[in-house]
Amino acid sequence: MNTYLNPKNPNRILDRGAAGERLSADELLALYDLPANEVAQAAHQARLRATDPEIATYSIGGNIDYTTVCTVACRFCAFYRARHQEGAYTLSFDEIARQMDEIVRIGGLDVLIQGGVNPDLPFSWYVDLMKMLKTDYPAVHVDALSPEEILGLEKLTGRTAYDLLSELKDAGLDGMPGAASEILVDEVRRNAAPSRITSRDWLRIVDAAQSLHLHIPWVGMVTGFGETLAQRVEHLLALRAQQDRALERYGSGFIAFKVWPARLENTRLKGTVPQKSAEETIDEYLKNVAICRLALDNVANHRAVWRTMGFAVAAEALRSGANDLCGTGSINAINATIVAAGKHLPDPNQALLVQVRQCIEDAGFVAALRDPYYNVLARNDRKTEAMTPCGNSRSR
Numbered sequence: 001m002n003t004y005l006n007p008k009n010p011n012r013i014l015d016r017g018a019a020g021e022r023l024s025a026d027e028l029l030a031l032y033d034l035p036a037n038e039v040a041q042a043a044h045q046a047r048l049r050a051t052d053p054e055i056a057t058y059s060i061g062g063n064i065d066y067t068t069v070c071t072v073a074c075r076f077c078a079f080y081r082a083r084h085q086e087g088a089y090t091l092s093f094d095e096i097a098r099q100m101d102e103i104v105r106i107g108g109l110d111v112l113i114q115g116g117v118n119p120d121l122p123f124s125w126y127v128d129l130m131k132m133l134k135t136d137y138p139a140v141h142v143d144a145l146s147p148e149e150i151l152g153l154e155k156l157t158g159r160t161a162y163d164l165l166s167e168l169k170d171a172g173l174d175g176m177p178g179a180a181s182e183i184l185v186d187e188v189r190r191n192a193a194p195s196r197i198t199s200r201d202w203l204r205i206v207d208a209a210q211s212l213h214l215h216i217p218w219v220g221m222v223t224g225f226g227e228t229l230a231q232r233v234e235h236l237l238a239l240r241a242q243q244d245r246a247l248e249r250y251g252s253g254f255i256a257f258k259v260w261p262a263r264l265e266n267t268r269l270k271g272t273v274p275q276k277s278a279e280e281t282i283d284e285y286l287k288n289v290a291i292c293r294l295a296l297d298n299v300a301n302h303r304a305v306w307r308t309m310g311f312a313v314a315a316e317a318l319r320s321g322a323n324d325l326c327g328t329g330s331i332n333a334i335n336a337t338i339v340a341a342g343k344h345l346p347d348p349n350q351a352l353l354v355q356v357r358q359c360i361e362d363a364g365f366v367a368a369l370r371d372p373y374y375n376v377l378a379r380n381d382r383k384t385e386a387m388t389p390c391g392n393s394r395s396r
């Protein structure tokens, strides 16, 4: 057989991936055996075709963790607390408002609000929260509640996800993060978190959100639960199929994708699944970034996670298939305590944003500030050293 036509020929797989062609499960699996630099190059070519080749984007926003109380008790989670355990909390609306004030003060455009599955909070609490946010912070885009939290509300109320999300949308919800997917293979999920939302329910709830045209800011893949490479591919193909469905039926789908390694310190899963060294984790992360870009040919934006991997690795990810530097949110569980104490966070324009833009420039791109829909708002051309507002922002 002509080697070029042989589907198992590595060069052919890389060429097809670089051209944005759809790769099969076998081809994606084969990528894991190829040299990392070659896979990264192909993914980078695919990224340059799919998004503006000159820029890499970043955003300014905040994360608010509204409660740590959760009854799902995932074995990989160090965040959740039982009701009366030390560290258990649920923020009041006043405390949430204080964090929102800080997000607005630092120029935040969006907020991501997530917590645990807390059975003490009635559905009306969430509806009232959305109304408060839309009334008091109309300019801030609100993504909130993972499919897991929506499933918890289905169980609490006996209502469907579609019904609940519809009411939340009317109250002010703009979008639902595609969190809680990790690896959408139930065998893996049962080991990592026996009570976790099933793959089927996750896809059902995401589909309900997409049918309502709610913004899905990102979906992801979390590695390191002891999953096989074939199970990673199975996960990516489940996301790709859902994206195809959503684009065809509803005209919109996932805005972005990100992959990151699980952090298992202080969790019950640690020690029960194979561990990797720091160097192995970085190599594996970068290869995953590239393979995910080649697998998800129908998701335009792929994020590099500097908060988990650091700026140097994130810059490498921007040359391996990613086009966005995420994690710029400046309010989270750690520094929420700074806000609660009445202090201000460091001005992101003076510190964090300098590092974010430098990381993008180190990767060879112009840093561009984006909104939650990836419309470019301003770009930082190195020659001008100034943020230039964009006259023609475009949607991706």
Ligand code: SF4
Residues within 6 Å of the ligand: 070, 071, 072, 073, 074, 077, 078, 079, 080, 115, 116, 117, 148, 193
């Ligand atoms: S559902 Fe979320 S908060 Fe609750 S234990 Fe699992 S990962 Fe943690």
